[in-house]
Amino acid sequence: MKQDWKIYFSFSKKELKGITVIGLVILISIALKYFFPQKPAKGLVSHRKPPLIAVSKLFTFDPNLIDSNQALLLGFTSKQFHTLSKYRTKGGRFKKPEDIAKLYGLSEEQVQQWIPFIRIEKKESYKKGPFYMRYQDWEALGIFNKKQIWQLMSLSRRKGRVLSWKEIVIQFDLTKEEASILKNKINIKD
Numbered sequence: 001m002k003q004d005w006k007i008y009f010s011f012s013k014k015e016l017k018g019i020t021v022i023g024l025v026i027l028i029s030i031a032l033k034y035f036f037p038q039k040p041a042k043g044l045v046s047h048r049k050p051p052l053i054a055v056s057k058l059f060t061f062d063p064n065l066i067d068s069n070q071a072l073l074l075g076f077t078s079k080q081f082h083t084l085s086k087y088r089t090k091g092g093r094f095k096k097p098e099d100i101a102k103l104y105g106l107s108e109e110q111v112q113q114w115i116p117f118i119r120i121e122k123k124e125s126y127k128k129g130p131f132y133m134r135y136q137d138w139e140a141l142g143i144f145n146k147k148q149i150w151q152l153m154s155l156s157r158r159k160g161r162v163l164s165w166k167e168i169v170i171q172f173d174l175t176k177e178e179a180s181i182l183k184n185k186i187n188i189k190d
Contacts, residue, residue, distance in 0.1 A: 060119045063094045063103075074114065080105045094120060133186070141185060143178045 011019065061070060063084065071081040083105050094100060097118035101111045138149040155171070156163050163171075169179045 058113070058117050060117050061114075062119055062121050063100055064088065064120065074117075075110065077105075094118075096120065141181060143174065143181060144172065148172055 058074065059070075061074065066074075066084075068078075068081050068085075071084065072078070076084070080103070084103055087103060097115045097120065100106065100114060100118060101108075133153075135149055135153065138144055138152060139146075144152060152163075152168065152172070165179070165183055168174070168182065174182065
């Protein structure tokens, strides 16, 4: 019983030769890598930062109002614009040009390139998303009565997501004029 462990470490001559050959191959490959380091081949991808997207023309813009076409002309990638629109939909606003740096995915070079061209409008005409509207905001629309506003807010919170424009129109049986006001004054999806 005491000698059972030795069974697992005894090898035949053939097995010993195989282990020795594999060990030598491993040692030689390590030694070759150490004495002859591999040089990067020309023309292969390096680890440098990719160049900025070519901007056709810089122009003044408001990041709170810019659309996708304008953003692409400025050099935003589609992913960066998606991040920007998501930020705005959730109620985010840029109050000063330097706030653009808060946006995830923008490089420092892009931020510094765009800051001189950012002009923030001081109007309070920005559309809020329905999930972020307070009671006073809904009341200011003049479409809903008090009971409907509370229903709307609790429904939105219960579902845990933004209600679509169609859901609100159907749920509260809005007229075409009321639906139009709702769509024009609130940042809401169809």
